[in-house]
Amino acid sequence: MRQTAGERVEDSAGEVAERVRKVVEASGCTQREFARRIVMDPSKLSRSLSGTRRFTVAELARIADAGEVDAGWLLGSRPAARAAGAGARTPGGADEAAAPSPAAAPREPALPSAGRPLQIVRETVRLIAEHGFHAVRVADIAAACDTSTAAIHYHFPGRAELLEAAVRWCMDEDTASRADRIAEAGAKDAAAELRELLALQTPRTEQQRRQWLVWLDMWAEAARSTAIGRLHVDYYRQWRTTVADVIRRGIAQGVFREVDAEFCALRLTALIDGLASQVLASAADGEGGTSPDDMYTALLAYVRTELLAGAPTAD
Structure with missing residues (x-):
């Protein structure tokens, strides 16, 4: 079943939170700094890791981008099986087949400087400053990022989230x-x-x-x-x-x-x-x-x- 970007991910066993915790630990930065990298409220990240709040699909997409891991692995949609050749990695360093997440289109490679989510946010800030939020369309942001509107919604479900x-x-x-x-x-x-x-x-x-x-x-x-x-x-x-x-x-x-x-x-x-x-x-x-x-x-x-x-x- 296809999941939407704003949908909450079921995690009754805490497996998704545990995978995210491994990504945060592997990043080498504090939990607060990691939240800043993925443009997420630190308290929301903390509550999601503790099990009192569920991650959204879009939040996991940003986490996957920042941690350079496969979003499907975070979502639990496929196992962390080793595969020959290049692919998304797990925090432990094992390669994985680069199958796309079922939540959206295949992930694009992380940008060398900051990653796709921060590029989207920075371009959104620039466009809001130039035109005002209500005059900026998701299509404008996608064009500024040289990507598709689907890629924007993959990380941020709607204009309010942007x-x-x-x-x-x-x-x-x-x-x-x-x-x-x-x-x-x-x-x-x-x-x-x-x-x-x-x-x-x-x-x-x-x-x-x-x-x-x-x-x-x-x-x-x-x-x-x-x-x-x-x-x-x-x-x-x-x-x-x-x-x-x-x-x-x-x-x-x-x-x-x-x-x-x-x-x-x-x-x-x-x-x-x-x-x-x-x-x-x-x-x-x-x-x-x-x-x-x-x-x-x-x-x-x-x-x-x-x-x-x-x-x-x-x-």
Whole structure:
């Protein structure tokens, strides 16, 4: 019986989860990092591995792609028999006959840089940034990836899953960049850390602009989609926690005055969102408006008047 990409895979004996666990272990990365590679919510991967949630066919397809194993083996549709010649491998290193998964068309070779799923997500992000999510068709994404719409649906069942994956990828990229910025700050004081985080949120580069344009679509969808709404809440919770932690360190160091760190992080986040939307609108117009420099200057002014110790407070 043919399975659809969004269908949950029966795994009452836990055999599918055990095969996925072997793939994750063989990848040499953490479970969270593996979830990032397959553009999957880490909590969903954890629940699926523990048996409290079933994998979908599309999730297993992405796992197979990332782990360079045969999707049919993950699905349990055929045994891990050795075969002469090239074929998909198991985590243990044995070759398998390269028979296609019954869930979809035969798998295409993994791309050297990241694999088909991440290529799909990156092209989706680019197209959303250029045209808006509701103007982007699956056929457009397939054309950008030089593949078929069936191959897109093999990894992501529908447009909703594509938007969720695009938003999650942008979140992961932003979180990774944020962690790098904090690590680079090293022995710097909290004020320097905060300036770097604010620079990271200012849409100057093409990648920053694309991420912000995807956020705009996320804001609209968050009010209508439970899945996107959860991503929205999780991202902003993580971001405000990061900012509040930096503010608390600044207070302890004596560079920031005594303030409510969480409330200050909330106000600063609202200012960032409002200014960024003005920058994006101005760039689209091409004349006047708010520039990235204007945005960054305004953010530093807020830090100076509201946070820096010894600075005069705003009335």
